Amino acid sequence: MFYTHSCLLARALMQITFLSILSFMILIATPARSQSSYLFRHIGVEDGLSQGSVNHMYQDSRGFMWLGTQDGVNRFDGKNIITYLSGATGESTHIQGIAEDNQGNLWAGSREGLFKYNRKTNRFIRPAIKIPTGTNACIENGSVYAFNYRKQIYLLSDKGLYTIVDNEARLITPELRYNNLLNNNFLAESPEGDLWFIHVSGGLIRYSVSAGKVYHYFSNDKNNLFGNPRKFKCIAFDRIGFLWLGGPDGLTRFDYEQKRKDDFKGNYNFTRHNPVAIIEDRYAKLWLATEGNGILIFDRIRMKFSQQIQHRDDVPNSLKYDEVGNLFIDQNNDVFANIGTQGLDIISPVSNAFKFYSYGKNPMDNLGDYSVRGLAEDAQGDIWIGTELGGINRLTPSKGSIKHYTSADGLPGNTIRHILYDRQNNIWVGTSSGIALFMPVQNTFRAIPLPVSCEVLTLLQITDNLVLITTSAGLMALDTKTKSVVSFSNRQIASGYASYQDTLTEQIYVAERYQGVSIFGLRGIHLVLKSRVLKDFHVLQFYQEPGTPFLWMCTDRGLVKWNMEKKEIEKNYRIRDGLHHEYLYALLPDAKGDFWLSTNRGLTRFEPVNERFELVIEIPLREYNSRAALVTRKGMLYFGSTTGLDQISPDQLTSENQEIGISLTELSVDTKGPKDTDTYIGEVSSLELPYEQNTISLKFTATDYRNRGLNRFRYFLKNYDTDTIYAGTMDQVRYANLPAGIYTFNVQASDLGGNWISPVKKLNIHILPPFWLTWWFILLILTLLAILVWGGIRYLLHSRLLNQKTNADKKISMEKERSRIARDMNDSLGSELFGLKLLGQVALSRPNRTDSDTYLQKIVDTSRNISEKISEVIWLTDASQDTLESLWTYIQKNAAMLLKPANIPYWFQTLNGHSSDLVSGERRHEILDFHKLLFMKMIAASSQAYVLELRTYRTNLLIIIKNPGPDILDCDLSASLSKLNGSVSQHESAAILEIPFAD
Secondary structure: OHHHHHHHHHHHHHHHHHHHHHHHHHHHHOOOOOOOEEEEEEEOHHHOOOOOOEEEEEEOOOOOEEEEEOOEEEEEOOOOEEEEOOHHHOOOOOEEEEEEOOOOOEEEEEOOEEEEEEOOOOEEEOOOOEOOOOOHHHHHHOOEEEEEEOOEEEEEEOOEEEEEEOOEEEEEEOOOOOOOOOOOOOEEEOOOOOEEEEOOOOOEEEEEOOOOEEEEEOOOOOOEOOOOOOOOOEEEEOOOOOEEEEEOOEEEEEEOOOOEEEEEOOOOOOOOOOEEEEEEOOOOEEEEEEEOOOEEEEEOOOOEEEEEEOOOOOOOOOOOOOEEEEEEEOOOOOEEEEEOOOOEEEEEEEOOOEEEEOEOOOOOOOEOOOOEEEEEEOOOOOEEEEEOOOOEEEEEOOOOEEEEEOHHHOOOOOOEEEEEEOOOOOEEEEEOOEEEEEEOOOOEEEEEOOOOOOOEEEEEEEEOOEEEEEEOOEEEEEEOOOOEEEEEEOOOOOEEEEEEEOOOOOOEEEEEOOOEEEEEEEEOOEEEEEEEEOOOOOEEEEEEOOOOOEEEEEEOOEEEEEEOOOOEEEEEEOHHHOOOOOOEEEEEEOOOOOEEEEEOOEEEEEEOOOOEEEEOOOOOOOOEEEEEEEEOOOOOEEEEEOOOEEEEOHHHOOOOOOOOEEEEEEEEEOOOOEOOOOOOHHHOOEEEEOHHHOOEEEEEEEEOOOOOOOOOEEEEEEOOOOOOEEEEOOOEEEEOOOOOEEEEEEEEEOOOOOOOOOOOEEEEEEEOOOHHHOHHHHHHHHHHHHHHHHHHHHHHHHHHHHHHHHHHHHHHHHHHHHHHHHHHHHHHHHHHHHHHHHHHHHHHHOOOHHHHHHHHHHHHHHHHHHHHHHHHHHHHHOHHHOEHHHHHHHHHHHHHHHOOOOOOOEEEOOOOOOOOOEOOHHHHHHHHHHHHHHHHHHHHOOOOOOEEEEEEEOOEEEEEEEOOOOOOOOHHHHHHHHHOOOEEEEOOOEEEEEEEOOO
């Protein structure tokens, strides 16, 4: 017993010590601001929720928020909502509890049984688990609540408490059962590992998992250990181990070991508005969701209620609805509040450095209109605020009170365009209908007449007694002493929304609408135009950086840094340089030298030294106005927008680290939609695709619940991209016709401030080569090429050998032919020589001289014939004469010898391109013999008037015989022609013989 009490005492002392240390640390670590201002973002069915009653919320290990409703589960990443198990897909499911196991799989209990989310397939399925006999219906199809205990999945059903181990549901105890009448926040886990449950009939149940025992508190049970019977609706443990309970009796802190309770009610009616959820934030604040009284915040360090968050009809940035059903705090300390059946409010704490004024029902606290245009500070520190339709509003910041002035108080109109506080402490107001001066004694305005009816656009004091008025009708100079216009000029100028005077040069810069800037000099009370610059820009404000020649201009094309000495743009900052929006209205410097820029979509902070832009995430993205920016003497910044006025205290700003995750969400191949695969792209680290699927699109998302889906992304595909791609808010990329190879896709997200704080998500991509680039195909092609080369070389060698053999055979054949010709000629010559011998003997034996002369003449003729044959033999056996030209010449020679003496006319065509064509010796012999035979036939038929033409046509010899006789082509000549593979064609007065030159 002594040991037990000693342990309890030691534990109590440890709690007190830990509480003291933690309290001290929280007070030190908490930024020097009160967590009393919040930024609200509403998510409803209109944003994609399957149903508005978000009873269960869970943030998984990937950073996604899982929202369980009465109609399915929703996965939310801050921008996109993906719905599962809803009526839209024909599987409407009332979710009861969401938990994650140690493998990253999600389990969802429901009134329709248990479901499991498989990350690899991105689907909820009915899990294949073993269920004890008798419990099938309650787990598979009945009402079951799922929760996580020590990284294990526990199930609570009407049959008892179960745990899932190795895909088997094991009964822990039948004494704890689930009832659908229980609220969402009915159980909690103590630091010691005990499970605490709110009983549906009242009281508490503590289940010791280690001992397997049940203990009762605040109940009617006979074994009740402490407290009178009470009903509770929510339960939670804080970080130091105290149990907190909420119910009709208010908020209760219960120390069960000391058997002590403390009740806290404040000034709230908990009987009417029961607390239904309790959760602790990182600053030791307990958030209580109530039924109809919004959210109550309890400071457990100071042990008192510190704030109430409720819906306000006239404040858009407030709780959507006061009926709050559940709460969840994410890793960045943002609070998710289920607003009845209206969806979610995401509540982000905002520094007290920010305050917002807008139109409301109470004029003492609110502006007279939403849209603000025109701001000025007077000597007392009051802020004069011009509105679009509500006239002038005079804000006293120290009191927070607002006084209103309208046309009833002397203003020319309630549409304000500009306000000027001059050097004589006068307030001048430009309106759409003219100009007015504030009369402090009468507390009214006095209208100042203008030369023409016009809209006043800007007011600029250019001398002690002269104010430049830019209007829709031109430029006017107002004498502040006489309260009258003394100059009216430059009526052609389309005056814009900004004017400025350089105090050193006294040059005056007047912006023109979308036509740049006109620069004037001042001559007396008259303006003299000197130059025009930036003709393509629409300038909305000027700011000269002290001690520098730089004039900064807010334009419709980003921030322009103008060098007044060089009269040129030093730099134009745009989206590519980090700007979040290029349409800039105003620039205000703070005490640190940073610039605050109002844009068409939010505020941006700019560090000129580092050239770094950061979106101001603590303020909702608003559309700001021109001529609606002011920095006070104390350094307070004011920016007017279409929805109200932002007040900023830069010196009170603090920074908090924010965690952002990034995930791949979809892979598409070509234009065929999502890739048909069993593996979800968000859960893989590598991907292998065939070559025909080498055009891919990847979608990615940042898990960020503050920035409304406006995170920026940068990505880089290693081995393909040459540099990092900064994609802005574009959350997808397409790569077309990727070559085969191995790539690594890297993507990262930034917060709205432009800080790249998310981890880098990597995906290895392997595009397989086409079959013609695979190793086996390349090897096959190389093998085939080797075979072809080998075959080609072999064929070439064989052809060369064959040609050599053919040439050798031809030479042998030619030599044989020449030998035959030589033999024939030798025989012929032998016969003729023998005849010549006989003729000589006969001539010698003749006594008569006349007879001897006759034989001698025969001997001469025979000798000439022998000489010609010898010449012919030499010609036929000379290989150098194997040309068409040689043959052609020899035929001409024979024609001259035979036809000319017979007076037969003939004509030879001049050879052109065929003179060098080869004609073998044998072929020359055959053609020459044919011609001799033809010539002899023509000589024999001397009575016929022949005309002979010899031509060449391509590779043929043409012999044209005009006036051919009937016997010219007798059997001998026809046989000889046939032997030459020649042909003959008959015409009316000519015969054409065609003989090929080749063999």
